Amino acid sequence: MVAVASCFAQILSLIDRAGFAHAVRHHQAEHGAKGFSCWEQFVSMLFCQMGSAHSLREICGGLATALGKLVHLA
Known part of the structure; x- marks a missing residue:
């Protein structure tokens, strides 16, 4: 099986x-x-930038959706 990174x-x-x-x-x-560490804030900001989020609601929704995939990045 080939591992694919996003x-x-x-x-x-x-x-x-x-x-x-x-x-x-x-x-x-x-x-x-x-609250957030600098690394966690950087990862969230990068996620928002890549997802073209325009509001805090979009950011929260996107992070909540990808929570299982992002937990290892903390």
């Missing part, structure tokens, strides 16, 4: 997660954060 997963694989984490630590981007 376009979303392929684009995320291009992002150096260690480099992202280093930039977050360097800029103290998560200082005082209470």
